[in-house]
Amino acid sequence: MRRLIVFNSVSLDGYFVDQNGDMSWAHVRDRDGDFNEFVQGNAKGGGELLFGRITYDLMAGYWPTPLALKNDPVVAEGMNSLPKVVFSRTMEKASWSNTRLVKGDPAGEVRKMKSAPGKDMVILGSGTIISQLAQEGLIDEYQVVVIPVILGKGRTMFDGVKGKLTLTLTKSRVFGSGNVFLCYQPKQT
Numbered sequence: 001m002r003r004l005i006v007f008n009s010v011s012l013d014g015y016f017v018d019q020n021g022d023m024s025w026a027h028v029r030d031r032d033g034d035f036n037e038f039v040q041g042n043a044k045g046g047g048e049l050l051f052g053r054i055t056y057d058l059m060a061g062y063w064p065t066p067l068a069l070k071n072d073p074v075v076a077e078g079m080n081s082l083p084k085v086v087f088s089r090t091m092e093k094a095s096w097s098n099t100r101l102v103k104g105d106p107a108g109e110v111r112k113m114k115s116a117p118g119k120d121m122v123i124l125g126s127g128t129i130i131s132q133l134a135q136e137g138l139i140d141e142y143q144v145v146v147i148p149v150i151l152g153k154g155r156t157m158f159d160g161v162k163g164k165l166t167l168t169l170t171k172s173r174v175f176g177s178g179n180v181f182l183c184y185q186p187k188q189t
Contacts, residue, residue: 003120003140004050004110006130007042008157009147015154016127021054023125026147032177040074047119049079050110053088055125060096085113085121087129107136114138131160141185142167148178 008016009026017023051059062068063079084099087106094101102109106129113121123130123139133139158165167184174180 002114002116002118004114004123004133004138005120005141005143006123006139006157007143008125009145010157011147011149011151011154013150013152014156015151016125016157017155018151019153021155025149025151026145032175032179035175035177035179038175038181047082048121049082049084050121050123050126050129051084051086052126052129053086053091056086056088056094056096058125064096106132107138110138127155127157127159130157134158134161134165135163137186139186141183144182144184146180146182
């Protein structure tokens with residue numbers, strides 16, 4: 001069975017986007033070679049990328065551009081070549097390469113995808129989708145990079161979760177920049 005993994009950066013005060021929906025603060029990597037290698041290694045990991053419409057629009061607006069190919073060619077190559085799914089009730093079509101648009105129920109679609117053969121799936125950004133799938137018990141692993149910045153206001157990737165989710169730490173890593181990678185899995189009850 002395919003696994004569903006969340007990979008997101010969060011501020012020290014727990015936000016994955018600031019009060020304006022911006023997440024560029026999480027992508028300053030020029031100070032830490034180890035962290036850059038870690039991000040590039042993740043981009044080469046393969047699998048299928050899942051997005052909500054807002055994150056999809058941000059990613060599709062950047063990764064296929066010459067600037068992305070110049071600034072981060074390894075990550076850009078992975079982002080552009082991997083298969084992608086965007087969940088949206090309002091989009092008419094998805095134009096970024098290798099993207100499939102799903103207009104229906106995200107939880108129902110992910111259940112089907114998890115039972116199909118293939119590589120693991122990764123959600124980037126997409127807090128609304130994360131909160132929906134977390135409540136349904138469909139997320140197998142939460143990979144979070146804590147960035148040493150305090151935003152003061154913003155949105156967590158779990159806005160809308162109605163019940164407690166208990167997790168178990170399975171891995172961690174500290175980088176020279178102060179970024180901390182934390183990996184959690186849902187606690188088995």
